[in-house]
Amino acid sequence: MHLSQTLELSPDLNVTQILFKEVQNAAELRQNAVQGKIKGALIKPTMLLSPFQVLVAANKAVHLQKINQMKTRSLFSEIIFNLSPTNNISEAFKRFGISDSDNSVLVVLVHNKEDSHLVGDMATKVDGLQIQVDDISSLSDLEKIKKLYKVSLHEEKCGTLLDAVICRMATKDVM
Template sequence: MRKAFKENVGFGPGEVRTLKAELRLTAPRPCVVSGGEKQKRKRDRKPGSDFFGFFLRHQWSLSTTSHCSIRARRSTTAATDQKTKMETISLPSTLPSPLQQVHLAHFSNLDPESQSAAIIRRIISASQLPTSTASGASEEKIQQADLERSKLDFAFLDPTKLCSKQHVLTAVTQAAVVCARSWDNETRAFREGEGSIGGMKSKTPHSEVIYMLNPGNNVGESLKRFGLSPKSTSLLLVKFSSPASDPQAVLQSMIDVVSATNLTTPPTTEANYPIDIDQTIRYGSYSATPSTTTPVTDWKDLNKIYKLQIPSNLLNNKEDSRWQKEYEDIVCTSVAMKLVAG
């Protein structure tokens, strides 16, 4: 398998291990640019300012897989809200309050025209609404526009372009690091368009998650590749929030955008039933059995996006998941490297 892996990917698992062991992602300190000017400048790198130091400073534990891929987990296990059928994960308390929690909910069996395409049209329409009275709109119109945009403030992800929950959480973590640099504590808002100085390149933390998934530097391209499309039949919604947010209210806001009948739920509602959305992202169902179910991931498209050449038949092998594991390690490393490559 190792020989075949090297032939298809271009380097062997041992070299993947070396790459990841040497990988250090620089995380520049947050900065405030006076007068709204965006200046490129070099910032001193303090000890512990690299990617791994970030996790250590924020009480994350690092575990190592058989191929030394780095996985970040909070020292206290991520909480899962059994009542809401949604996974809620706590992020470091030293991040700005709006980034200290992230919620993941999966929706399936969407009708492309009446649901997926309709949601996209609503998002586009909301983006075209006035943002200030300078455009001639009344204060009431601005408030209504802001309310509509807030109702759609999620990362809309197409699960067929994801290989696992870890794939998503790697992008979430990277987005949180970047957005923390663009947080203005006085105005309690994120400053957009600070990509040149290490801050947000897109407009919101949620669009930053989608941007982080894409190996390129084009925000529009990332939305086309990983965002909801008019042909999508499933959807993963990602939502940042403060620790004070009510998970049930967050889920209800997601349902209001999609539909309660499309919410993917576990086969039982027992309090001790462990909900792990990874199963749903991979197979489209909480009750799917890996040994008998083919992943929903579009490996052909994902190979093209990440410039890999691993045959789909190997990744869909129900009896051997090692290829999926190797694939996940490479893809997550690619996402993690974006803070350096960008």
């Protein structure tokens, strides 16, 4: 049900994504994350197209952490920030972090391979139905995503929406 991938540039680390729908305790989860009781990023799946999008953000966050260049205070907040097309941290949390009323959540964990028990621990904290991470596109709000990333019709004709989103994420630091 969850998706774990080894980071190419940090082969000692895994990024694990766990997707839930019908979540009943989003407010509690968000509060625990703010207090540092949850060692993971809690992301609004309606603003995501693919698990690859999250993997790109996590890979960048781990790299920035290693070179002491993060713009936020933690690895998990840096993942959320890296999903955003802008450099506004509070806007990134508003758009990509979960809110108290959300009924779905993508949990992103970054851990050593021997810490795979964290996946089970996290799954017990969420009062919701775990679903396949590959089904994330069924929760996507395409119109909001296109608007946020300012994807034009012309751009969609020459590439995919995911291509446009990844491009915006990757180039936000140089634009």
